[in-house]
Amino acid sequence: MFPTPWEGNWTTVTGRYLNDEKTIGRSSIHVVNGGTNNTGEKDNYAKMRFGLTSTLLGGGYFGFDYGTARHNDLWYYDEYDADIGTPVNGPTNVLNPSNKTITSSVWQRDFSGGKVIVNATNEAKRVQLNGEYEHLRGTQDPLTNSGRIVSSVRVNPQDGVVLLRRTEELFDASFVNGSFVRIFDGNGDVKRNGFFSFDGHGQGGENIIRYDLDRDGKREWIVAGESRVDLYDDDGTLYKSFYPYTPAYHLGVNIAVGDLERDGSVEIVTGTENGGGPQLRIFNKDGNLIHPGFFAYDTAFRGGVNVAIGDLNGDGTNEIIAGAGVGGGPHVRVFNKDGRVINPGFFAYDPAFRGGVNVAVGDVNGDGIGDIITGPGRGGAPEMRIFDKDGHRSKSFMAFSASDRSGVEVLATDFDGDGLFEPIGMSNAPFGL
Numbered sequence: 326m327f328p329t330p331w332e333g334n335w336t337t338v339t340g341r342y343l344n345d346e347k348t349i350g351r352s353s354i355h356v357v358n359g360g361t362n363n364t365g366e367k368d369n370y371a372k373m374r375f376g377l378t379s380t381l382l383g384g385g386y387f388g389f390d391y392g393t394a395r396h397n398d399l400w401y402y403d404e405y406d407a408d409i410g411t412p413v414n415g416p417t418n419v420l421n422p423s424n425k426t427i428t429s430s431v432w433q434r435d436f437s438g439g440k441v442i443v444n445a446t447n448e449a450k451r452v453q454l455n456g457e458y459e460h461l462r463g464t465q466d467p468l469t470n471s472g473r474i475v476s477s478v479r480v481n482p483q484d485g486v487v488l489l490r491r492t493e494e495l496f497d498a499s500f501v502n503g504s505f506v507r508i509f510d511g512n513g514d515v516k517r518n519g520f521f522s523f524d525g526h527g528q529g530g531e532n533i534i535r536y537d538l539d540r541d542g543k544r545e546w547i548v549a550g551e552s553r554v555d556l557y558d559d560d561g562t563l564y565k566s567f568y569p570y571t572p573a574y575h576l577g578v579n580i581a582v583g584d585l586e587r588d589g590s591v592e593i594v595t596g597t598e599n600g601g602g603p604q605l606r607i608f609n610k611d612g613n614l615i616h617p618g619f620f621a622y623d624t625a626f627r628g629g630v631n632v633a634i635g636d637l638n639g640d641g642t643n644e645i646i647a648g649a650g651v652g653g654g655p656h657v658r659v660f661n662k663d664g665r666v667i668n669p670g671f672f673a674y675d676p677a678f679r680g681g682v683n684v685a686v687g688d689v690n691g692d693g694i695g696d697i698i699t700g701p702g703r704g705g706a707p708e709m710r711i712f713d714k715d716g717h718r719s720k721s722f723m724a725f726s727a728s729d730r731s732g733v734e735v736l737a738t739d740f741d742g743d744g745l746f747e748p749i750g751m752s753n754a755p756f757g758l
Contacts, residue, residue, distance in 0.1 A: 334429075335379070335429060335445045336427055336428055336429050336445070339379055339382065339427050339445075340426075340427035342355060342357065342380075342383055342385065343382060343383045343416070343427060346383050346384060346385075354385075354386070355383065355384065355385030355386070356385060356386045356387075356388070357376060357379070357380040357385050357386070357387045357388075358387075358388050358389075358390070358396070359372065359373060359375075359376030359377070359387065359388070359389045359390075360389065360390050360391060360392035360393070361389075361390075361391055361392050362392050363391060363392035363393060363394045364392070365391055367389075367391075367398070367400045368465070370402070370465060370466040370469065371481060371483065371484040372389075372483075373389045373402055373404075374404065374469075374484055374485040374486065374487070375443065375483050375484055375485050376389060377389070377402075377404055377485065377487070378441045378442065378443040378485025378486065378487065379443050379445075379485065381434060381441040381487075382415075382416040382432055382434050382441070382443065383416075384412070389402070402465060403461055403463030403464065403465050403466070403470050404461065404463075404470075404487050407439065407461055407487050407489065408438060408741045408742055408743045409436040409437075409438045409439030409440070409441070409487065409489065409490075410436045410437030410438030410439065410490075410742070411436060411437050412434060412435070412436055412437075413435045413436060413437055414434065414435050415434065416432045416433070416434050417432065417433050417434065417435075418430050418431070418432060419431040419432065419433055419442070419450075419452055420450075428445075429445045429446055429447075430445060430446060431443070431444050431445070431446060431450045431452060431480065432445065433452065436490075437490075438489060438490050438741065438742070439458070439487065439488050439489045439490050440454070440458060440487075440488045440490065441485065441486070441487050441488070442478065442480055442485060442486050442488070443480075443484075443485035444480040444481065444482055444483065444484055444485065445483070446482055447482050447483075448482050449479055449480065449481050449482060450479070450480055450482075451477055451478070451479045451480075452477060452478050452479075452480060453476070453477045454475065454476050454477055454478065454488070456476065456490075456491070457474055457475070457476050457491045458474070458475055458476075458478075458488040458489060458490060458491060459472060459473070459474055459475075459488065459489040459490075459491055459517065459518055460472055460473045460474075460475065460478075460486070460488060460489075461487060461488075461489065462515065462516065462517070469486065472515075472517075472518060474491065474518055475488075489517070491518075491520075492740075493520040493521070493522065494522075494535070495522050495535070495736070495738060495740075495749070496535045496536070496544060496738060497534070497535065497536055497544075497738045497739075498534065498685065498687075498736040498737060498738040498749075499532050499533065499534045499549075499579070499580050499581060499582075499736060500522050500532070500533060500534075500734075500736055500749075500751060501522075501530060501531075501532060501734050501751050502522065502523060502524055502527045502528065502529055502530060502531045502532070502533050503521060503522070503523045503529035503530065504521070504522055504734065504751040504752055505519055505520070505521050505522075505751070505752045506519055506520060506521075506522050506749050506750065506751050506752075507519040507724055507725065507749065507750045507751075507752075508740055508747050508749050509709070509722065509724070509747060509748050509749065509750070510689075510745075510747060510748075511689035511690045511696075511711070511720070511745060511746075511747075511748070512720065513709070513711075513720050513721070513722030513748075516740075516741075516747060517740065517741070522751070524546070526546045526548050526555075526557055526561065527546075527548040527550070528550065531548055531549060531550050532548075532549040532578065532579060532580050533546065533547065533548050533549070534546070534547040534580060534581075534582055536582045536591070537591075538556070538582070538591050538610040539591075539610060540589065540591075541559075543559035544559060545557060545558055545559055546561075547580055547582065547593060549577075549578040549579065549580045549595070550577075550578065551575045551576065551577050551578070552568055552570070552571075552572060552573075552574050552575045552576075552578070553566050553567070553568055553572075553578075554566065554567055554568075554569060554578060554580065554593070554595065554608075554612065556611070556612055565611060565612045566612070567608065567612040567613075569595040569606050569608070570595075570597060570601065570604070570606075574597075574601065576597060576598045576599065576600040576601045576629070577597070577598025577599070577601075577629070578595050578596070578597065578598065579595065579596035579597070579598060579629070579630070579631050579632050580593060580594070580595055580596075580632070581593075581594045581596075581632045581633050581634045581645075582594070582634065583634030583635065583643045584643060585607065585634070585642075585643055585645070585662040586662065587641060587642055590609065590610060591609075591610045592607050592608065592609060592610070592615070592662075593607070593608045593609070593610065593612070594606070594607050594608075594632050594634060594645060595607075595608070595632070596621075596629065596630040596631060596632040596647070596650075597629040597630055597650070598629045598650065599627075599628055599629045599650055599651040599652070600627055600628075600629065601627065601629045601630075601650075602620065602624055602625075602626065602627060602629075603620050603621045603622040603623070603624075603626050603628070603629060603630035603647070603649070603650065603653075604618050604619070604620050604621075604630070605618055605619055605620075605621055605630060605632060605645065605647065605660075605664070606618035607662070616662075616663070616664070618664070619660070619664030621647035621649075621658055621660070622647075622649055622653060622656070622658075626649070626650075626652070626653060627652065628649060628650035628651040628652035628653045628681055629650030629651065629681075630647050630648070630649065630650050631647065631648035631649075631650060631681070631682065631683050631684050632645065632646065632647055632648075632684070633645075633646040633648075633684045633685050633686045633697075634646070634686065635686025635687065635695035635697075635737075636694070636695050637659060637668075637686070637694065637695045637697070637713075637714035638694060638714060639692075639693050639694040642661075642662075643662075644659050644660065644661060644667065644714075645659070645660045645661070645662065645664075646658075646659055646660075646684050646686055646697060647659075647660065647684070648673075648681065648682040648683055648684035648699065649681050649682060650681040650702070651679075651680060651681045651702055651703065652679055652681065653679065653681050654672060654676045654677070654678065654679065654681075655672055655673045655674040655675070655676070655678050655680070655681065655682035655699070655701060655702075655705075656670055656671070656672055656673075656676075656682065657670050657671055657672075657673055657682060657684060657697060657699065657712075657716070658670035659714060668714060668715065670716070671712070671715070671716025672716075673699040673701075673710055673712065673716075674699075674701050674705065674708075674710075678701065678704070678705055679704070680701050680702035680703050680704035680705045680732055681701075681702035682699050682700070682701060682702060683699065683700040683701070683702060683732070683733070683734050683735050684697060684698070684699055684735065685697075685698040685699075685735040685736045685737040685748070685749075686698070686737060687737025687738065687739075687746025687747075687748070688745065688746050689711060689737065689745060689746050689747070689748055690719075690745070691744065691745050694713070694714075695714075696711050696712065696713065696719070696737075696746075697711070697712040697713070697714065698710070698711055698712075698735045698736075698737050698748045699711075699712065699735065700724070700732060700733035700734060700735040700750060701732045701733065702732045703730070703731055703732045704730055704732065705730065705732045705733075706723065706727050706728075706729065706730065706732075707723055707724040707725040707726070707727075707729055707731070707732060707733035707750060707752070708721060708722070708723055708724075708727075708733070709721070709722055709723075709724050709733060709735060709748060709750055711748065724750025724752075725750065725752055729752075731752065733750045733751065733752065734750070734751035734752075735748065735749065735750060735751070736749045736751065737749065
């Protein structure tokens with residue numbers, strides 16, 4: 326039980342715990358157990374947080390249960406789902422930064438994706454943060470885990486808080502530059518605060534992907550404008566431009582990236598915007614055409630085609646997923662890398678709707694198989710839906726106001742590095758081609 330009265334107060338127990346990590350070595354495993362003092366008050370969230378955040382000052386594991394009378398309770402808390410990344414420093418005394426000795430003070434520790442703060446004093450303290458952070462978004466203690474964005478935080482005595490570092494960058498999937506994005510979990514619940522996704526390498530309304538094209542551990546930029554696709558190195562240097570549909574075409578280009586050949590190399594797949602034929606073309610990572618392309622829908626259709634790449638059956642091979650553009654029904658089709666239809670497709674919304682359908686792919690539930698995420702085009706409500714490869718719907722939720730009729734652009738990426746893809750909705754109200 327943390328802190329154990331028979332071993333001393335918080336200062337003694339925490340100091341011994343952190344000292345043991347240094348003297349025993351990092352190969353050891355430390356487990357800190359907190360409890361309710363045998364009262365069964367599992368909703369004493371402050372007591373749980375006090376133990377958890379104290380443990381996170383070091384590298385140990387933490388659990389919270391009934392107490393010394395029994396340890397067979399399996400209680401779960403909002404904080405257990407928080408991915409704050411890896412430590413970037415050791416514990417710091419907020420009230421006296423030069424003092425490294427563990428005392429009854431306010432302590433914090435920074436992580437790559439967040440920060441933990443523990444108040445071991447007997448009075449509430451306000452801590453100024455080095456920038457903006459997000460409170461967790463939870464259900465058990467909504468006053469603390471409210472999802473609010475803060476630059477300072479008040480921590481009660483004998484309590485702690487886990488905060489998430491704010492990020493306004495999207496990686497590994499195409500986003501509409503300058504759009505407002507909202508991040509959800511696989512159940513359609515809001516997971517993080519929204520933000521405007523703007524990248525200076527492109528103009529507002531252009532499609533951008535930050536992706537490691539050459540597998541060197543650094544992400545490049547793929548920027549698709551009205552007619553041209555620009556490739557920028559990880560240092561921001563433009564190294565290639567190409568025209569997927571000739572320089573005479575000026576209606577907009579959709580893009581997706583992924584390994585279609587299972588050879589470790591990345592391909593770029595392009596689609597047209599409203600006014601273009603629904604032709605998909607495939608280029609290598611350097612922008613060289615490697616497949617002349619194919620039409621995802623009737624060659625006479627002039628609404629364009631939206632595109633995504635992902636493994637829909639878990640066999641390790643990525644498929645190409647197409648969504649009809651403006652003027653077409655909300656029809657989704659699946660192709661292999663050679664343009665052969667491997668799934669005739671399904672209507673993600675009412676077949677009579679003529680705003681088209683936006684598509685993305687990502688494993689949102691952890692089963693190792695990509696899910697298809699859809700959003701209607703202009704004229705539709707911003708209702709995101711999640712399907713399997715055969716069009717069986719598992720989830721449906723509104724990304725923005727149900728009264729809005731601007732539709733919703735969609736993407737899927739592992740935003741917080743927890744191994745699950747987050748479905749992300751983008752408001753496309755400000756832009757249009």
